[in-house]
Amino acid sequence: MKLLSTTLADSILARYPDPDTIPYRRWCYVQGYVLTGLEKLWLTTHQARYFDYMRKFADQHVSADGSLSDFTGESLDDMLAGTVIVALYEYTGEEKYRLAARRILESFRDYPRNSDGGFWHARSLPHEMWIDGLFMGGMFLTRYGAAVGERDECFNEVAHQILTLAGHCRKGQTGLYLHAYDEARRASWADRETGLSSNVWSEGLGWYALILVEFIDKLLPTHPQRGAVVDILRDLVEGLKKVQDLRTGLWYQVVDQPDLPDNWHDTSGSAMFIYCIQRSIELGLVSGDEYVAAVARGYSGLATKAVSNPAGLVDILDACDGVCVQNSTADYIYYPKVVNAKEAIGSFLWAAGIVEKSALRAHLDD
DSSP: OOHHHHHHHHHHHHHOGGGGHHHHHSSSHHHHHHHHHHHHHHEEEHHHHHHHHHHHHHHBBTTSSSBBSSOOOOOOGGTHHHHHHHHHHHHHHHHHHHHHHHHHHHTTTTOOOOTTTOOBBBTTTTTTTEEHHHHHHHHHHHHHHHSSSSSSHHHHHHHHHHHHHHHHBBTTTOOBBBEEEEESOSSSSSSSTOOOSSSOBBBHHHHHHHHHHHHHHHHHHTTTTHHHHHHHHHHHEEEEEEESTTTTTTOOBBBTTTSSSOOOOOOOHHHHHHHHHHHHTTTSSHHHHHHHHHHHHHHHHHTTTTEEOSSEEEEEOSOOOOOOOOOOOOHHSSEETTTOOOHHHHHHHHHHHTHHHHHHHHHHOO
């Protein structure tokens, strides 16, 4: 039986035999995102090729003494690939991985913040807090705190970042969030009164959805901010259900404006939402009776975006590549779509892996 999760994963390994060649740099958020998807698939299937691919990436960047190549710490994007290093320490216990992960943690010590403690998206983007960055930095801190140490420091930081951004970017009572906030009100996209960007962008909201559910999964029930973070997640899941396109099961590029001319269904964000809702059901954070149909409908629509190419590899359609904060609604809607957008590959892998988990396990038992 062919499943989209393993077919896509094997296409990734065939297309990029060296994980450093996954676009667009040798070390960046894309490796962290895609390889974490492969990690999740390895945990389900026990197929060594997925773990070996992760380890290949780690060993191309971590020396025997724990020194780390290609990492700069110049942006939150740069932190996410560090989750792979933490994972290797978690599974092998090798000291070199712990030392390398520690170097990434140390880069947070002088990382720039706004007056309320919110991280800048990059050292080169003064006062700009992007919803994407919560996933990039928060995933590393969550994994480090859970698997290596300094749990309280790491988890308190992630909770603070989640709540800080929610305080700025929440869009009314919709449960949804705008893409970014500029404390200085100087960015070209920032409203001069609020500092906010203009739109609820699918993939950006997807990054926020993922960090919420991944963080809650590791968060102790006694953590003082757990209730507030869970409330944000539940409101978000409810809001996503309301704006899901019932005909296709997918979500629009500008999430909450389905009637806009030329607005279209974004594969990457839709996949992220599917993962978030399904994981929320698994963790008992939302009712399966209420949301399982949304997941099934969404995955049915998502599957239409994966096609086989003449080389026998899976191509992922209808997503954008490397979208930063845009100046207007039109800029989001007319941003060029590409085949195999790097973020969409990772998003699809996460969604396929979680939805097909039972089928994968049954296949292993045959």
